[in-house]
Amino acid sequence: MIMDTLFEDPVPILFAGVLAAALLVLAFFHLRRWQILVGILGVALLVGALLIVEAVFVTDREKIEAKLDAGVAALLRGDKEAVLSIIAPDATETRARAELVLRFVKFHWIKLRDLEIVVNRLTTPPTAEARFYAAFRFEDRSGYYPYRYDEVGLLVEFVLTDQGWLVTDHIEYFEVR
Numbered sequence: 001m002i003m004d005t006l007f008e009d010p011v012p013i014l015f016a017g018v019l020a021a022a023l024l025v026l027a028f029f030h031l032r033r034w035q036i037l038v039g040i041l042g043v044a045l046l047v048g049a050l051l052i053v054e055a056v057f058v059t060d061r062e063k064i065e066a067k068l069d070a071g072v073a074a075l076l077r078g079d080k081e082a083v084l085s086i087i088a089p090d091a092t093e094t095r096a097r098a099e100l101v102l103r104f105v106k107f108h109w110i111k112l113r114d115l116e117i118v119v120n121r122l123t124t125p126p127t128a129e130a131r132f133y134a135a136f137r138f139e140d141r142s143g144y145y146p147y148r149y150d151e152v153g154l155l156v157e158f159v160l161t162d163q164g165w166l167v168t169d170h171i172e173y174f175e176v177r
Contacts, residue, residue: 010054017047060119064128064158064165071167072110078102088159088166097170108147110136126160127168 020043028036067086074082083098115132135151155171 010051013050061117064117067165076107088168091168094170104141105138108137128158130156
């Protein structure tokens with residue numbers, strides 16, 4: 001949990017590094033000792049190393065967010081196979097809903113907001129839930145409702161498989177804030 005939080009976002013690393021360096025700079029101007037400059041260099045090297053690790057280390061949350069982004073891109077392209085590839089084979093209701101939507105709707109843009117991802121590694125296999133709001137502009141392929149806008153709240157459940165994180169279920173709710 002701490003490792004995920006540390007490597008989820010580089011801001012805490014940068015904040016701690018800048019704070020430590022600022023304190024060392026103040027100490028240097030007060031004491032005028034060259035050893036403090038070595039400490040500043042050490043802090044800079046440590047922050048640089050942690051930022052490199054943060055860039056290389058991909059957390060479960062980042063993998064799930066990337067899977068959601070891939071799903072959005074596939075929906076925008078209308079790529080049924082790509083959409084179904086991120087849904088688990090035994091998630092029949094979710095697969096059927098995706099096929100239905102792709103058959104009748106062409107998306108022009110999709111934006112996700114307020115994304116919250118909770119990963120549970122204590123289950124076997126590991127699971128996760130993503131809650132977010134999706135806003136989208138679409139047109140009905142039949143032409144009855146051209147260029148409609150809608151926003152929906154979603155709870156999407158994931159499971160970790162050999163193919164990575166896959167969608168196992170989804171719940172649509174319409175309480176948009």
